[in-house]
Amino acid sequence: MKDLNGKVAVITGGASGLGKAFAEKFGSAGMKLALADVEVPVLEETVANLRSTGIDAIGIPCDVSDAESVKNFSDSVFSEFGAAHLLCLNAGVATTGPIVESSLEEWKWVLGVNLYGIIHGLDAFLPQLVQQNEGHVVMTASIAGHTSFANMASYNASKHATVTIAETLFAEMKEAKLDVGVSCLCPGFVATNIFTSDRNKPEEVQTALAEPPSEEEVTQREAALEWLRANALQPSFVADLVHHAVVEKKFWIFTEESHTHAVKARHSEIQERRDPTAERIIEEL
Secondary structure (H helix, E strand, C coil): CCCCCCCEEEEECCCCHHHHHHHHHHHHCCCEEEEEECCHHHHHHHHHHHHHCCCCEEEEECCCCCHHHHHHHHHHHHHHHCCCCEEEECCCCCCCCCHHHCCHHHHHHHHHHHCHHHHHHHHHHHHHHHHHCCEEEEEECCHHHCCCCCCCHHHHHHHHHHHHHHHHHHHHHHHCCCCEEEEEEECCCECCCHHHHHHHCCHHHHHHCCCCCCHHHHHHHHHHHHHHHHHCECHHHHHHHHHHHHHHCCCEEECCCHHHHHHHHHHHHHHCCCCCCHHHHHHHC
């Protein structure tokens, strides 16, 4: 989509992190914005800040894991703006821990947001893009959609699924000769709030935890967050890459060259029928 001015961008997980950076970038390009998020106070603050710069923006509380909530969001978008052109399916959460200690409630929560959030967004908005034969869909996957980190099974699974959904949609739009672009964003570590996703865990997920984290685990998590803040990419940098991909209709969006080596190494293991190497994943990233 070369001409973004006056078009409508729909962004899930739009209150903070990557979603907020997308909003700022596409809003500055003249797009009207519809943001969805579960964190209502933060969403309201983000929308107010965008409006203060002259950007036409609305914010709708929305739980992307709930199909009805996403349908209500789309109804609000079409009622307010009459159309949607750019769909950024970005909402995401993460939880950590070995599979043997992961509750079903945690699996449902992560897959509900990260995977069904994508599915519900496509169900609610894609028919409009197809009907008008104009638009672009950006799905936020991760480098975890191409590798498999230990202790992050539900997150890995959701991102691998996102990658294949994006590839499938890209093929379908090409086959149908529709002017609907698709991009798959596969970032590495970005300075967002995803590693503090616990703040948004539903009550049933919280109560399903066997026991609270130990003092050592809390210390390790805090140290990891400090490292992330010091070394992670800034969301604005990633937003620039996404903007370029939308305008130039590029499918793959990787944020770091080292990711190419990680993907090649994994595919080499598969082709040569070698066991997965955990050390390879850590070293490459």
